[in-house]
Amino acid sequence: MAKKPVTFTLNGRESAAFAEEGQNLLDFLRRSVGDLSPKYGCGQGGCGGCTVLIDGEPHLSCLTLAEAAAGRKVETASGLATGPVLHRLQEAFMERFAAQCGFCTPGMLVSAKALLDRNPRPTREEVIEALSGNLCRCTGYEPIIEAVLDAAGERARA
C-alpha cells in the first residue's frame, strides 16, 4: 500500500511524516509524528478526546484523514506551554482541579483555546457550547467550565 508524504505545521513548526492509506490524523500524530497529546477514546467522533485545532478550529483527528492535514496548521495540547511556562488555560485547569484522570484534558484545552482565541470574554453558556463536543467522565464538567472562565478573566485583565 502506497504511503503518502504529509507536510504540515505542528504547533508552529514545519513537520513531515508518511501517512498510510486511509490513516486517520489521530493515529498519524501519535504513531508517525510522535505527539501523544491527542487521545484515542472512541475512534467514532463521540468523545472529543482526539480534538486538535486545524487552522485554528477544533476538529476530531480520529475522523480526519491524515493526508487532509497537508499544508495546514495543526495545534495540539503539546504546543500550549512555552518551555516550562504553562499556558493560562493549563494554569487555570490546575488551580480548579479541572483534570482528574486527565484523559479528556488535552481535548478540552484545545477546544477552550479555540474559543478564547475567537472570543476572549465568553459567557458561561458560550463555554458550555464550545466544550459540548468533549466528554469528561470524571469531573462533572463544573471545574472545567470554571477554569475556562478563570483563564478568560485573566486574559482580559492582562
Added chain:
Amino acid sequence: MTTVETFPTLAEAARAMGSGAAFFGGGTVLMRDVNAGEGPQRLVRSADPALKEVRAQGETVRLGAGVTMARILAERDLAFLHSVARQIGGPQVRNMGTLGGNLFAPHPYGDFAVALIALGARAVLAGQGGARPVEELMRERARPPLVAAVEIPRPRSGREFSFLKVSRVKPKGVSVLSVAAFLPAEGGRIRGARVAWGAMGPAPMRGQGAERALEGGALDAATIARAAAQAAEGLDPPTDALASAWYRKEVAGVHLRRLLERMERG
C-alpha cells in the same frame, strides 16, 4: 483496506465514482467505518473550489456540497438556516460535517436534509445539467449520486420557515426526531405547505398528513390542531436506542404542534 483518491475537479471525481467508491465530504460518517475496518474500498475526494462555494444573496441561495455547518453559521445572509446548522453535532462536527454528507448520513442523522426538503431545495449533480429535488435523492441513498451544490429558495420572512429538533442530550444530542415546516401564505391562507421529518422513516421524508391539514388554511389554533392530529400519517419510524417506533409516532403531533405554534406567534 481503503484507498484514497483526490481529484482537482468535481468532473474528474464524478468520473472516478462507481465500483466500491464513496465520495468523501467531511468524513464524520465515513471515517467511522474506515476506523472500524469497514470502510468502502475507495474514498474519492476533490479539491474543487466549487464544493466550498457560498452564494448567499438573492432569492435562491446556492451552497456547494462541501460547505460545512460552521461555514453556514458564519454567514449572516444565511440566518434562516442557522437554527438548523447550530443543532448538528458539537463544534468539531460542525467544523467538519458538510451539507452534501448530511443528505446521505444514515438514521438518526440528516437534520439538515430535513430542513432542505421542507424548503423545497434542489440538488445540482456533478457533471449533469439542471437540478433535482433533494427529496428525490433520498430514494437513492444506497448509491448516492455525486452532489455538487444545493439551491435553496430563501423564505420571504422568518415566519415562513421553522425547524425543531428533539434530542435527549443538550447540547449535541442526536435526534429522537426532527421536523421542519415551510408555510408560505397568500392572503392569510397557506399555499404550498411543506413539512419534512427526520428520524421518522428510512430517510428524511415529507409529512403528507400534516401538509394536507395545513394547505389552504390559516395558521390558527384549529388548523394547528388538525395538523397535529394527522402528523403521524404515513410515517414509518424505526426503533432504536433513543426511542421506539411507537413512541416516535405518539409524540410526532406534540412536536409538530409546538413548531407550528412557534410559527403562529412569529
